[in-house]
Amino acid sequence: MGAGVAPESGGLRALMADSAFRRLWLIGAVTGIMRWLDVVVAGIYVFDVTGSPTWVAAVTFIRAVPMIVGVMFGAMAARLPLGGLMRVGIGTVALSYTILAVLAVFDALAVWHVAIGVWIVGTYWSSENSVRRTMMCAVAGLANTGTAISFDWATINALRLAGPFLGGVLYDAYGMAAPCALGVVCFAAALFLALGMTSGSAPALSGRRRLWEDIADSLAIARRSAAIKGVLGVSICLNFFGFPYSSMIPVIGKDVLRATPADVGFLSSMEGLGAMVGAVTLTAFVRPSWFGRVFMIGSFGVAAGAIAFGLSHIYALSAVALVVAGAGMSWFASMQSTQVLAQTPADRRSGIMxxxxxxxGIGQLGALPIGWLAAQLTAPTAVVIYGSCAVVTLAVCAWRWPAMWRPG
Incomplete structure (x- = not known):
């Protein structure tokens, strides 16, 4: 990795002048295409095969399961070369997409193959905060962390605008083989970029410590900071009640809005449009003193967009609702990482991430019951109930931990 951007040299131009930052950013960009594409494509495929919203939600849940042990990834990342971990993860995902593509070409693909594939992909994404984003933070320096993370999310969300739509079009025209082949290309390109980097590592911890001691230390840091506790509380609530609406997009798109797979992909890409706009505004206009308030506004924006999506039976209005949810998601996600990184010592960042x-990951447990609720009632009703619960729990978090959103 490069020496990093000097703390006093702030700004996006200085960040992009650093070759290590550029490579890390590009790796996030080429893999980010698939981050959102595979969620939509897997959901459409599973719903086509099973006709069950419960199975669609189950596959989304399987993708999120590895995040539950994210604290283990963080502790491991604090003691192993981050560059090597990143290369292993990227290479494994590329191999997984290759196998799925071959199975699809020979018409041998089954739902359980897709479930294993999304679990492998989910394992890679569960290491994203502890590995690639921690490396970006080390390169950028603390003063530029907000700009670096916001720009990274802006790029990923710009690709999110195209990814789901492209996935829907490819699935509509060629089935599962084409999206999986695209995954092979994207992760092969990312592996090439990663192979060209000097292996970075997290700052070394003092002394020889057991893995469980590193985990306990990270948890202690979180307990001592009211702001970090608030961010973690909001993360659990929003991931449990707010984000599961996205697993119902293929179901609502096909059952309620009578959309084709391409139209479902386009609808899902509206989240990306909102997220891109939100991330650009963060990078260009938001000051550090606003970070906490932006974090909470974004969180409530996700919940409001989800409720509006569940209430809508018109394609265009559903698209607008997803734009709102996407903008909120961008503000929430960027400020989530930024606030935690900014309040954590450099040698503990992998662990706290x-x-x-x-x-x-704990919040993602909500992805499973929303499928059951949709089967018992309807998918739109389930989404509205979940969004309403998100509003209530977020309000409780804002009241309980005001340090996370009040400046100073």
């Missing part, structure tokens, strides 16, 4: 990933 692992704790953050675990709270995200």
């Amino acid at each position: 692992g704790v953050l990933t675990t709270t995200i």
